Amino acid sequence: MEKLKVGVIGCGSIAKYRHLPEYAANPNVEIVAVCDAVEERAKATAEQYGAEAFTDYEQLLNSIETDVISVCLPNYLHAPVSIAALRAGNHVLCEKPMATSHEEALAMIEAAKENGKILMIGHNQRFVASHQKVKKMLEEGEFGKVYSFRTTFSHGGPEGWSIDGRNSWFFDKEKAFIGALGDLGVHKADLIRYLLGEVKEVGAFVETSAKQNTEVDDNAVCIVKMENGTIGTLTASWSYVAGGDNSTVIYTEKAVVRLEDDPTYSLIIHYKNGETVRYQLDKIQTNEDGGQTASHVIDHFVDAVQQNKTPLITGEEGMKSLDVILAALESNEKGQFIKME
Structure with missing residues (x-):
């Protein structure tokens, strides 16, 4: 099975301690792109994971081939960036809370359906x-x-x-x-x-x-x-x-x-x-352990994408x-x- 190409948008703490190390530990994926509005942060993260650095998520979505995108951004950007990533043909794992309104959440669910892609929300308590x-x-x-x-x-x-x-x-x-x-x-x-x-x-x-x-x-x-x-x-x-x-x-x-x-x-x-x-x-998992315990979120998401099965936390569940x-x-x-x- 070919490795999934991963892009992580947002290189803050949730990406640093959860998404990136857990993707890196999963043998079925390859981190190909990272994006952060702070250029030094994007570059340092890209260097660490052997990926390409971007400061504009639209540029990432338009110029590099990815299969899945993790959205690790401030809450107000969850919906617009997830929708853009779904429309660009990616499966999306979005951090919680999935959106800032019921309407935004619905729009994300619709975008996933229209593009035949999986949308999962990062509620790790279920694992x-x-x-x-x-x-x-x-x-x-x-x-x-x-x-x-x-x-x-x-x-x-x-x-x-x-x-x-x-x-x-x-x-x-x-x-x-x-x-x-x-x-x-x-x-x-x-x-x-x-x-x-x-x-x-x-x-x-x-x-x-x-x-x-x-x-x-x-x-x-x-x-x-x-x-x-x-x-x-x-x-x-x-x-x-x-x-x-x-x-x-x-x-x-x-x-x-x-x-x-x-x-x-x-x-x-x-x-x-x-x-x-x-x-x-x-x-x-606690913040104190610096993310030492696996959240199981990434592995579950990757498995759902590869097996084409419904994840435990769908867009509907997140909503x-x-x-x-x-x-x-x-x-x-x-x-x-x-x-x-």
Whole structure:
């Protein structure tokens, strides 16, 4: 099988720690082009991976042959660049949140359909070992009825992770459109949909309380009601000044299920009968480990393209997770619960 030719558009931290090293480690692909508005960054990255450097994504799409494109750009560019790449005949892996509106997300899905290409969104929480194991157990009825849940994704903020630190686009409302809720909360919206089904209703408080000189949110607390009646909370924060939290706890008829809530055991199940089962599974990926743990996103995407099969996180799935976050913003603005369309 011929190697897939890869172009990575955007050479910031997500490309540096996730996309590029994971493509480089995959024997079925070859990184042929990288693009970044900052010329030195593009050149240094190209040199590192033996690729051609570009500062204009349109030039990349028009002048070099690629099969797949990773879109690792500020949120406001996700839709236009993904659509351009799909129209140029590429399969596209786009970072989350996939777009800044429902309409943009729809346009991306349409572009993929019209051009017969795969569009996948980089929601890596679905590939975490504990999450996959619990999904299977839930499907098999291991825990009985699910009563409620709490899920959170919180850390000190992108200044500790982004390549541009405090000057990062993450804090620029024009480019980011949304803060912690879009950066972290959308991951948990996707996870909770993956584990418990579709969301029916959302209520939210969305604040900027920890970061100075920015209009994007840094703390959000959402109340979520699922279609099956389960209720829970979803929180996202950039204000955890010591350590982070990426945990989910599901309260069920037969057990309390703790996911990624313990540094040693990524899954702990406390059964109603007093029994506790602890699982040491592959750890969840964190920014602190510099991307040492594989996200499995790239390998899954490459495999989907090569086998021509539907990926786990299609454009439609990405859009449904984005819609939960958009509903949270609307709820905060209107001061009322928002029913999902």
